[in-house]
Amino acid sequence: MDRPGEGVLLDVRGVTKRFGGLVANNDISFRVGAGEMVGIIGPNGAGKSTLFDLLTGFQPADAGEVLLDGRPITRFRPDEISRLGVARTFQKLRPFTQMTVIENVMVGAFQKTTDLARARRDATNALERVGLADKAESHARVLSTGQRKRLELARALATKPRLLLLDEVTGGVDLRSIPGLVALVRELNAAGTTLVVIEHNMGVIMDVSRRIVALHLGEVIADGPPAAVGRDPRVVEAYLGQAYVR
Numbered sequence: 001m002d003r004p005g006e007g008v009l010l011d012v013r014g015v016t017k018r019f020g021g022l023v024a025n026n027d028i029s030f031r032v033g034a035g036e037m038v039g040i041i042g043p044n045g046a047g048k049s050t051l052f053d054l055l056t057g058f059q060p061a062d063a064g065e066v067l068l069d070g071r072p073i074t075r076f077r078p079d080e081i082s083r084l085g086v087a088r089t090f091q092k093l094r095p096f097t098q099m100t101v102i103e104n105v106m107v108g109a110f111q112k113t114t115d116l117a118r119a120r121r122d123a124t125n126a127l128e129r130v131g132l133a134d135k136a137e138s139h140a141r142v143l144s145t146g147q148r149k150r151l152e153l154a155r156a157l158a159t160k161p162r163l164l165l166l167d168e169v170t171g172g173v174d175l176r177s178i179p180g181l182v183a184l185v186r187e188l189n190a191a192g193t194t195l196v197v198i199e200h201n202m203g204v205i206m207d208v209s210r211r212i213v214a215l216h217l218g219e220v221i222a223d224g225p226p227a228a229v230g231r232d233p234r235v236v237e238a239y240l241g242q243a244y245v246r
Contacts, residue, residue, distance in 0.1 A: 007033045007034055008031045008032070008033055008034075008067075008070070009032055009033060009034040009036075009068065009069060009162065009163055009194050010031065010032040010055070010066070010067070010068060010163055010194070010196070011031050011032075011066070011067040011068075011070070012028060012029055012030050012031070012055070012064070012066055013029050013064055013065045013066070013067070014027050014028070014029050014063060014064035014065070015027070015028045015029070015051070015054055015061050015063070015064035015065070015066060016028070016061065016062050016063040016064050017047075017050055017053075017054055017059060017061055017062055017218075018062050023217075023218050024047045024050040024218050025047045025050055025051055025054065025061075025218045026047075026217075026218040026219045027063075027064070027219065028047075028051060028064070028215075028218070028219065028220055029064075029220065030213050030220060030223055032163070032194060032196055033194075034162075034194055035189075035192060035194055036194055036195070036210055036211065037185075037189045037194075037195045037197065037208060037209055037210050037211075038195070038196045038197070038209060038210070038211045038212070038213060039196075039197050039198075039199060039205040039206070039208070039209030039211070039212045039213070039226070040196060040197065040198045040199075040212075040213050040214075040215065041198075041199070041200075041202070041205060041212060041213075041214050041215070041229075041235075041239065042214055042215035042216055042238070042239055043216065043238060043239050045217075046215040046216055046217065046218065046239075047215055047217075047218040047219075048167075048198045048215055049091055049167055049198065050218075051215070052088055052165050052167055052198065054066065055081075055086070055088075055165060055196075056078055056081055056082075056086060056088050056165065057073070057076050057077050057078040057080070057081045058078055060075070061074055068081075068084055068085075068086065068163070071084075073086075079111065082111045082159055082161075083111060083112065085159075085160070085161050085162035085163060086161060086162070086163045086164075086165070087108070087156035087157070087159045087161035087163070087164050087165070088156060088164070088165035088166070088167065089149075089152045089153055089156050089165070089166050089167050089169065090152065090167055091167045091168045091171060091198075093145070093148045093149065093152055095140035095141075095143070095148055095151055095152070096140060097139065097140050097141035098139070098141070099139070099140060100136065100137050100138060100139055100140065101127065101132060101135045101136050101137070101138050101139075101140055101143070101151060102120065102123050102124065102127065102136040102137065104140050104151055104154075104155055105123035105126050105127060105151070105154045105155050105158050106119045106120060106122075106123040106158070107155060108123070108126070108154075108155035108156060108157070108158035108159045109122040109123045109126075109158040109159070111158075111159045112159060112160055119158075122158050122160070123154070123158050124136065125158075126154040126155070126157040126158040127154050129154070129157060129184075129187075129188075130150040130151075130153050130154045130157070130184060131150060131180070131184070132147060132150050132151060132154060135147065145172050145173055145174075146173045146174060146177035146181070149169060149170075149172075149173055149177075149181065150181070150184075153166070153169070153184070157188075161193060162193065162194060163193075163194045163195075163196070164188065164193050164194070164195050164196075165195075165196045165197075165198075166185070166195065166196070166197045166198065166199075167198045168198055168199060168200065169181055169185060169197065169199065170182070170199065170201050170204055171199075171200065171201075178201070178204065182204055182207070182208060185197065185208055186208060189208075197209065202230075205226075206226040206227075206230060207226075209226055210225075210226075211223070211224065211225060211226070212224065212225070212226050212229040212230075214229055214232070214234075214235045214238075214239065216234070216235075216238040216239065221234045221235060221238060222234060222235050
Protein backbone atom coordinates (compact mmCIF):
# COMPACT_ATOMS: atom_id res chain seq x y z
CA MET A 1 0.00 0.00 0.00
CA ASP A 2 1.60 3.22 -1.16
CA ARG A 3 -0.12 5.66 1.18
CA PRO A 4 -1.23 5.16 4.78
CA GLY A 5 -4.75 3.76 4.79
CA GLU A 6 -4.91 3.11 1.05
CA GLY A 7 -6.80 -0.12 0.38
CA VAL A 8 -7.29 -0.78 4.11
CA LEU A 9 -10.71 -2.19 4.98
CA LEU A 10 -10.16 -2.90 8.69
CA ASP A 11 -7.79 -0.81 10.81
CA VAL A 12 -7.30 -1.87 14.44
CA ARG A 13 -5.43 0.74 16.46
CA GLY A 14 -4.20 0.01 19.96
CA VAL A 15 -7.28 -1.89 21.10
CA THR A 16 -7.29 -2.86 24.77
CA LYS A 17 -9.87 -4.80 26.80
CA ARG A 18 -9.75 -5.56 30.53
CA PHE A 19 -11.98 -7.78 32.64
CA GLY A 20 -11.19 -6.63 36.16
CA GLY A 21 -7.52 -7.39 36.68
CA LEU A 22 -7.30 -9.55 33.55
CA VAL A 23 -6.05 -7.88 30.38
CA ALA A 24 -7.62 -9.87 27.53
CA ASN A 25 -6.35 -7.61 24.73
CA ASN A 26 -3.45 -5.23 25.21
CA ASP A 27 -2.70 -2.48 22.68
CA ILE A 28 -3.50 -4.66 19.65
CA SER A 29 -2.88 -3.06 16.26
CA PHE A 30 -3.05 -4.50 12.75
CA ARG A 31 -4.61 -3.76 9.38
CA VAL A 32 -6.52 -5.90 6.92
CA GLY A 33 -6.58 -4.89 3.28
CA ALA A 34 -9.64 -5.31 1.09
CA GLY A 35 -9.67 -8.83 -0.33
CA GLU A 36 -7.12 -10.23 2.14
CA MET A 37 -7.41 -13.48 4.06
CA VAL A 38 -5.73 -13.05 7.45
CA GLY A 39 -5.33 -15.80 10.04
CA ILE A 40 -5.34 -15.21 13.80
CA ILE A 41 -3.48 -17.80 15.89
CA GLY A 42 -2.51 -18.19 19.51
CA PRO A 43 -2.93 -20.48 22.50
CA ASN A 44 -6.12 -20.68 24.53
CA GLY A 45 -6.55 -17.47 26.49
CA ALA A 46 -4.58 -15.40 24.00
CA GLY A 47 -7.54 -13.05 23.49
CA LYS A 48 -8.62 -14.12 20.00
CA SER A 49 -12.39 -14.39 20.52
CA THR A 50 -12.40 -11.28 22.71
CA LEU A 51 -10.78 -9.43 19.82
CA PHE A 52 -13.64 -10.52 17.54
CA ASP A 53 -16.09 -9.28 20.19
CA LEU A 54 -14.42 -5.87 20.11
CA LEU A 55 -14.38 -5.71 16.32
CA THR A 56 -18.10 -6.51 16.09
CA GLY A 57 -19.45 -4.47 18.99
CA PHE A 58 -20.26 -7.35 21.36
CA GLN A 59 -17.81 -5.90 23.90
CA PRO A 60 -16.74 -2.26 24.36
CA ALA A 61 -13.02 -1.52 24.10
CA ASP A 62 -11.40 0.16 27.10
CA ALA A 63 -8.90 1.90 24.83
CA GLY A 64 -7.99 2.13 21.17
CA GLU A 65 -9.98 2.43 18.00
CA VAL A 66 -11.43 0.25 15.24
CA LEU A 67 -11.98 1.74 11.79
CA LEU A 68 -13.87 0.27 8.84
CA ASP A 69 -13.05 1.97 5.53
CA GLY A 70 -11.48 4.74 7.61
CA ARG A 71 -14.66 5.26 9.63
CA PRO A 72 -14.50 4.77 13.41
CA ILE A 73 -16.89 2.01 14.54
CA THR A 74 -15.49 1.41 18.03
CA ARG A 75 -18.69 2.41 19.85
CA PHE A 76 -21.18 1.01 17.34
CA ARG A 77 -23.68 -1.69 18.29
CA PRO A 78 -23.41 -5.17 16.70
CA ASP A 79 -26.44 -4.55 14.45
CA GLU A 80 -24.99 -1.25 13.23
CA ILE A 81 -21.66 -2.90 12.43
CA SER A 82 -23.48 -5.73 10.65
CA ARG A 83 -25.35 -3.29 8.43
CA LEU A 84 -22.01 -1.71 7.47
CA GLY A 85 -20.94 -5.07 6.02
CA VAL A 86 -19.20 -6.94 8.85
CA ALA A 87 -20.35 -10.45 9.79
CA ARG A 88 -18.96 -13.10 12.12
CA THR A 89 -19.40 -16.67 13.22
CA PHE A 90 -19.05 -17.91 16.79
CA GLN A 91 -16.92 -20.66 18.26
CA LYS A 92 -19.87 -21.89 20.32
CA LEU A 93 -22.67 -22.86 17.96
CA ARG A 94 -26.09 -21.67 19.07
CA PRO A 95 -28.62 -22.15 16.28
CA PHE A 96 -32.29 -21.51 16.96
CA THR A 97 -33.08 -25.18 17.37
CA GLN A 98 -36.87 -24.80 17.24
CA MET A 99 -36.63 -23.06 13.86
CA THR A 100 -35.91 -24.54 10.46
CA VAL A 101 -32.55 -24.16 8.80
CA ILE A 102 -33.82 -21.54 6.34
CA GLU A 103 -35.54 -19.60 9.13
CA ASN A 104 -32.21 -19.47 10.99
CA VAL A 105 -30.52 -18.00 7.95
CA MET A 106 -33.34 -15.53 7.35
CA VAL A 107 -32.49 -14.01 10.73
CA GLY A 108 -29.23 -12.90 9.13
CA ALA A 109 -30.91 -11.77 5.93
CA PHE A 110 -33.22 -9.46 7.89
CA GLN A 111 -30.17 -7.35 8.76
CA LYS A 112 -30.30 -5.99 5.23
CA THR A 113 -33.99 -6.18 4.31
CA THR A 114 -37.45 -6.14 5.86
CA ASP A 115 -39.01 -7.84 2.85
CA LEU A 116 -39.94 -11.45 3.67
CA ALA A 117 -39.64 -12.76 0.10
CA ARG A 118 -36.24 -11.15 -0.40
CA ALA A 119 -35.00 -12.48 2.96
CA ARG A 120 -36.04 -15.99 1.92
CA ARG A 121 -34.27 -15.62 -1.44
CA ASP A 122 -31.10 -14.36 0.22
CA ALA A 123 -31.25 -17.18 2.77
CA THR A 124 -31.74 -19.75 0.00
CA ASN A 125 -28.74 -18.38 -1.89
CA ALA A 126 -26.60 -18.54 1.26
CA LEU A 127 -27.63 -22.13 1.92
CA GLU A 128 -26.73 -23.07 -1.65
CA ARG A 129 -23.29 -21.51 -1.22
CA VAL A 130 -22.54 -23.56 1.89
CA GLY A 131 -24.05 -26.80 0.59
CA LEU A 132 -27.09 -26.95 2.88
CA ALA A 133 -29.88 -26.26 0.39
CA ASP A 134 -31.26 -29.79 0.84
CA LYS A 135 -31.66 -29.14 4.60
CA ALA A 136 -33.56 -25.85 4.24
CA GLU A 137 -36.82 -27.11 5.73
CA SER A 138 -35.22 -29.35 8.37
CA HIS A 139 -35.12 -28.22 11.97
CA ALA A 140 -31.70 -26.95 13.02
CA ARG A 141 -31.62 -29.36 15.96
CA VAL A 142 -31.12 -32.36 13.65
CA LEU A 143 -27.93 -31.02 12.06
CA SER A 144 -24.50 -32.50 12.74
CA THR A 145 -21.70 -30.32 14.09
CA GLY A 146 -20.25 -29.87 10.60
CA GLN A 147 -23.66 -28.91 9.24
CA ARG A 148 -24.18 -26.47 12.11
CA LYS A 149 -20.86 -24.85 11.20
CA ARG A 150 -22.17 -24.41 7.67
CA LEU A 151 -25.46 -23.04 9.01
CA GLU A 152 -23.59 -20.49 11.12
CA LEU A 153 -21.64 -19.49 8.04
CA ALA A 154 -24.78 -19.26 5.90
CA ARG A 155 -26.43 -16.96 8.44
CA ALA A 156 -23.38 -14.68 8.32
CA LEU A 157 -23.32 -14.76 4.50
CA ALA A 158 -27.00 -13.80 4.36
CA THR A 159 -26.02 -10.39 5.71
CA LYS A 160 -23.94 -9.93 2.51
CA PRO A 161 -20.71 -9.01 4.30
CA ARG A 162 -17.65 -7.37 2.85
CA LEU A 163 -15.66 -8.45 5.91
CA LEU A 164 -16.26 -11.90 7.42
CA LEU A 165 -14.77 -12.97 10.76
CA LEU A 166 -14.67 -16.75 11.21
CA ASP A 167 -14.10 -18.16 14.70
CA GLU A 168 -12.84 -21.78 14.59
CA VAL A 169 -14.54 -22.75 11.34
CA THR A 170 -13.17 -26.33 11.55
CA GLY A 171 -13.32 -26.70 15.34
CA GLY A 172 -15.17 -29.82 16.47
CA VAL A 173 -15.75 -30.96 12.90
CA ASP A 174 -14.96 -34.51 11.77
CA LEU A 175 -11.92 -34.88 9.54
CA ARG A 176 -14.00 -35.74 6.46
CA SER A 177 -15.80 -32.38 6.66
CA ILE A 178 -12.70 -30.20 6.93
CA PRO A 179 -11.62 -30.18 3.23
CA GLY A 180 -15.09 -29.03 2.17
CA LEU A 181 -15.11 -26.20 4.71
CA VAL A 182 -11.61 -25.13 3.66
CA ALA A 183 -12.66 -25.11 0.00
CA LEU A 184 -15.68 -22.99 0.91
CA VAL A 185 -13.51 -20.45 2.74
CA ARG A 186 -11.24 -20.22 -0.29
CA GLU A 187 -14.21 -19.71 -2.60
CA LEU A 188 -15.59 -16.89 -0.46
CA ASN A 189 -12.27 -15.09 -0.49
CA ALA A 190 -11.82 -15.64 -4.23
CA ALA A 191 -15.27 -14.10 -4.76
CA GLY A 192 -14.11 -10.90 -3.06
CA THR A 193 -15.01 -11.31 0.62
CA THR A 194 -12.30 -10.15 3.02
CA LEU A 195 -11.70 -12.78 5.70
CA VAL A 196 -10.17 -12.81 9.16
CA VAL A 197 -10.02 -16.37 10.49
CA ILE A 198 -9.32 -17.73 13.97
CA GLU A 199 -8.22 -21.34 13.69
CA HIS A 200 -6.37 -23.87 15.86
CA ASN A 201 -5.73 -26.30 13.00
CA MET A 202 -2.28 -25.12 11.95
CA GLY A 203 -2.31 -27.08 8.71
CA VAL A 204 -5.51 -25.30 7.68
CA ILE A 205 -4.63 -21.77 8.78
CA MET A 206 -1.11 -21.79 7.40
CA ASP A 207 -2.41 -23.12 4.10
CA VAL A 208 -5.31 -20.75 3.48
CA SER A 209 -4.00 -17.48 4.96
CA ARG A 210 -1.94 -14.94 3.10
CA ARG A 211 -0.91 -13.37 6.39
CA ILE A 212 -0.86 -14.49 10.02
CA VAL A 213 -1.28 -12.40 13.17
CA ALA A 214 -0.11 -14.30 16.26
CA LEU A 215 -1.41 -13.40 19.73
CA HIS A 216 -0.06 -14.37 23.14
CA LEU A 217 -1.35 -13.12 26.49
CA GLY A 218 -3.50 -10.58 24.67
CA GLU A 219 -0.69 -9.04 22.64
CA VAL A 220 0.46 -9.27 19.02
CA ILE A 221 3.78 -11.13 18.96
CA ALA A 222 4.09 -11.60 15.19
CA ASP A 223 2.45 -10.38 11.99
CA GLY A 224 3.55 -11.50 8.55
CA PRO A 225 3.57 -14.26 5.93
CA PRO A 226 2.64 -17.72 7.29
CA ALA A 227 6.09 -19.24 6.73
CA ALA A 228 7.84 -16.39 8.56
CA VAL A 229 5.39 -16.39 11.47
CA GLY A 230 5.69 -20.18 11.77
CA ARG A 231 9.45 -19.82 12.28
CA ASP A 232 9.29 -16.83 14.62
CA PRO A 233 10.95 -17.86 17.93
CA ARG A 234 8.28 -16.07 19.98
CA VAL A 235 5.47 -17.95 18.21
CA VAL A 236 7.30 -21.27 18.47
CA GLU A 237 7.85 -20.81 22.20
CA ALA A 238 4.36 -19.51 22.98
CA TYR A 239 2.27 -21.76 20.77
CA LEU A 240 3.66 -23.99 18.04
CA GLY A 241 6.51 -25.83 19.75
CA GLN A 242 9.73 -27.00 18.12
CA ALA A 243 8.03 -30.03 16.58
CA TYR A 244 6.16 -27.72 14.22
CA VAL A 245 9.26 -25.99 12.83
CA ARG A 246 10.46 -27.47 9.57
